Amino acid sequence: MRAGDVLDERQxxxxxxxxxxxxxxxxxxxxxxxxxxxxxxxxxxxxxxxxLGPLAPYATLVHVDPALRRVEIxxxxxxxxxxxxxxxxxAALSMGSSFAGGDLAGGIVNGVRLLADHAGPGVVxxxxxxxx
Amino acid sequence: xxxxLSRAAAVATASLVALLAATPAWALxxxxxxxxxxxxxxxxxxxxxxxxxxxxxVIVLLVYAPHSAxxxxxxxxxxxxxxxxxxxxxxxxxxxxxxxxxxxxxxRGGGASASW
Numbered sequence: 001m002r003a004g005d006v007l008d009e010r011q012x013x014x015x016x017x018x019x020x021x022x023x024x025x026x027x028x029x030x031x032x033x034x035x036x037x038x039x040x041x042x043x044x045x046x047x048x049x050x051x052l053g054p055l056a057p058y059a060t061l062v063h064v065d066p067a068l069r070r071v072e073i074x075x076x077x078x079x080x081x082x083x084x085x086x087x088x089x090x091a092a093l094s095m096g097s098s099f100a101g102g103d104l105a106g107g108i109v110n111g112v113r114l115l116a117d118h119a120g121p122g123v124v125x126x127x128x129x130x131x132x
Numbered sequence: 133x134x135x136x137l138s139r140a141a142a143v144a145t146a147s148l149v150a151l152l153a154a155t156p157a158w159a160l161x162x163x164x165x166x167x168x169x170x171x172x173x174x175x176x177x178x179x180x181x182x183x184x185x186x187x188x189x190v191i192v193l194l195v196y197a198p199h200s201a202x203x204x205x206x207x208x209x210x211x212x213x214x215x216x217x218x219x220x221x222x223x224x225x226x227x228x229x230x231x232x233x234x235x236x237x238x239x240r241g242g243g244a245s246a247s248w
Contacts, residue, residue, distance in 0.1 A: 046239070077240070100208055
C-alpha cells in the first residue's frame with residue numbers, strides 16, 4: 001500500500017506503532033482507514049467495519065475522508081460497550097481540529113489514543129489476526 | 133501584481149539613494165592615481181552586486197528548502213489523490229468489503245462523526 005500524498009513513511013510508522021500500542025492495551029481492534037468514501041461516508045465506514053469480518057464486533061473503525069473533510073468513527077457491538085458514543089464524538093472532534101490544521105498523522109494518533117484511553121485496559125479478545 | 137511592483141520600486145529607490153549618498157567616496161584622493169587602480173568595474177560589480185545576490189540566494193534557500201523537502205503534507209481542501217490507506221485492515225480490502233457488505237447492520241454498535 002502506497003502512503004498516498006498525505007503521510008510520509010515516518011508518519012505511517014508512527015500511526016502503526018500507536019495502533020499496536022492501543023490494541024495491546026485495550027484488547028480491541030483499532031482500525032484506521034484514510035481515503036475517499038464510496039458513497040455516503042457513514043455508510044462506507046460501516047461497510048469498512050463489516051469488512052473486518054469476525055473481528056468487527058471487537059473493533060473501532062476510524063474512517064478519514066480528506067476530500068470530504070469528514071471523519072467517521074464506528075464501533076462494533078462489543079467495542080461499543082467499552083467505547084461509548086460520547087468518547088467517539090470527543091475523539092472525532094479532536095481529530096477534526098488537528099486535520100483542519102493540516103496535521104493528519106497527529107490527528108489520527110490523538111484520536112486512536114483517546115479511544116484506547118476511554119476503552120481502558122482489557123484482554124485481547126481475538127488477537128490481531130487479520131481477516132480478508 | 134501591484135504590491136510586487138511597488139515593492140520592486142521601493143527596493144530600487146532605496147538602493148539608488150544609498151548609491152547616491154555614497155558618491156563622495158568615488159571622488160579621487162590627492163594621492164590616488166586613476167590609472168594604477170587595480171579595482172576594475174568587474175571587481176566592484178562582483179563585490180557590491182555579486183556578494184549581496186549570493187547572500188540573498190542563500191537566505192532564500194535556507195527559508196524555503198526545509199519546507200519543500202517535507203513534501204507529503206495534507207492541506208485541507210485539496211483533493212485526495214493518494215491510494216486509500218488502511219491501518220490494521222483486512223489484507224485484501226476489496227474482497228473483504230464485498231463479503232462484509234451483507235452484514236452491515238449486525239456489526240455496528242455505535243459511533244460518531246465530525247467535519248472540519
